[in-house]
Amino acid sequence: MAQRTPDRHLLDALSRAYMARARLFHNGLRASRIDLLFAEIDAIDGGPLDWTDAALGVSPSALQRVRQTGAAPHQVFAHPDVIAQRPHLIAYYRNVVAISKKGIAQMLWSTNGYEAKKRTTMDRDLAVTLCRTLNQILSGVIDETPGYDVTLSRQAVLAEIGTELQGAWANAVGQGAAREVERMFAGYLDEHEWGRDDGAHTYTLRNGWRIVFSNEPDVAFFDAAGVKQIAIEIKGSLDTAGAQTRYGEAKKSFAKQLQENPRCHTVYLASCFTDAVIRQIRSDGQVREWFNLTSILYDEEERRRFLQRIFHIVSTPA
Structure with missing residues (x-):
């Protein structure tokens, strides 16, 4: 088979484009500070948190499966006691459920101010509503996922961040x-x-x-x-x-x-x-x-x- 002569202008354009894309992803992940969110979540003492209230939206079967993996429930499910005092952690739980910022705004309200730490507390009733919405979705996922493990949720966080970055990239080089x-x-x-x-x-x-x-x-x-x-x-x-x-x-x-x-x-x-x-x-x-x-x-x-x-x-x- 004859080797195709490379189109040098096309190669240069694509190389520049994908270099820019890689830079966007690296900078985006760094800006998300997701490693710090992971560390903060893991450092929380989840012992005092009560998960028995049905208003939290956590199904008993999903809660049991999480505990069986050896993980603490708060590493997966959002609790209003946590969110009310640390609303920036919405960024973690939202991504665990793989909901974009636009998606959560459509379902409830914009959480940008909380995630950016511009608003440092949240009314408990709002926190309950938000936690219930996220937990109901995640409970359904856990109940239907064979061999579920908390690491899968952590991977979902990175995947969702990547999806948002891809959307930003597609918008920047496309219609936007x-x-x-x-x-x-x-x-x-x-x-x-x-x-x-x-x-x-x-x-x-x-x-x-x-x-x-x-x-x-x-x-x-x-x-x-x-x-x-x-x-x-x-x-x-x-x-x-x-x-x-x-x-x-x-x-x-x-x-x-x-x-x-x-x-x-x-x-x-x-x-x-x-x-x-x-x-x-x-x-x-x-x-x-x-x-x-x-x-x-x-x-x-x-x-x-x-x-x-x-x-x-x-x-x-x-």
């Missing part, structure tokens, strides 16, 4: 790519006091320019006279098969911008480049610059270089 780019620009404007947020995805700069996040283009920079000087198209998908199609869509947008202002600086931000796409970009001559989107979003040096380049154009008289 434009939103991530807007956050990046907004952060830069705030850090360097470049301008203000006018709302409705519009920002006014100190030199009179405006940045508008919309469609065709995804990002437009207008000078003080209202002339569009920079047009940015964003394509976050990593699907290699659609790389040329996505570039074709961006190309149509750039054609409109250049028709309005032939001096408009067109920028293509994409997560997936192929040799064929690069050849098209160079042949068409409608893209002034192109950058790897995932590198910009997840590599500080690449992000700094990109932003400095864009704002050099903004601050340079035409």
Whole structure:
């Protein structure tokens, strides 16, 4: 079998993307501080905790199975006496049940403030409601899982964190790519006091320019006279098969911008480049610059270089 010639641009794009993904997962796990949650849970004296109240949502059979494994019930089930005083431990029990932050907010309420330790106590009635909801789900799982062991629940915690991180990754490089780019620009404007947020995805700069996040283009920079000087198209998908199609869509947008202002600086931000796409970009001559989107979003040096380049154009008289 003949060896396929590697597409170096595609290989570079995918390597950058998966390096960014790995960085996101490592940083996300570190930020979760799950090892500290495990240690805190294990250090709790569970002896005084009463598990006989049916309002806790723990089935007798599930409780017995947990005890038979040699684990303490509080290592698996949430107790209101614990949650009321240490509501940040919701992060542990929520993940044991494999419920996302969005999921718990849909079922009950947002627990973000508690998990982040911004709210350090919880009303006992609320704690009972939360514990019952989580424990009922987990009891059903334990009752129907042959050979259940507490280590399985610990593994579920890591799996759920991984699922949330994967969701964040998919959002950043997919439908949420434009939103991530807007956050990046907004952060830069705030850090360097470049301008203000006018709302409705519009920002006014100190030199009179405006940045508008919309469609065709995804990002437009207008000078003080209202002339569009920079047009940015964003394509976050990593699907290699659609790389040329996505570039074709961006190309149509750039054609409109250049028709309005032939001096408009067109920028293509994409997560997936192929040799064929690069050849098209160079042949068409409608893209002034192109950058790897995932590198910009997840590599500080690449992000700094990109932003400095864009704002050099903004601050340079035409």
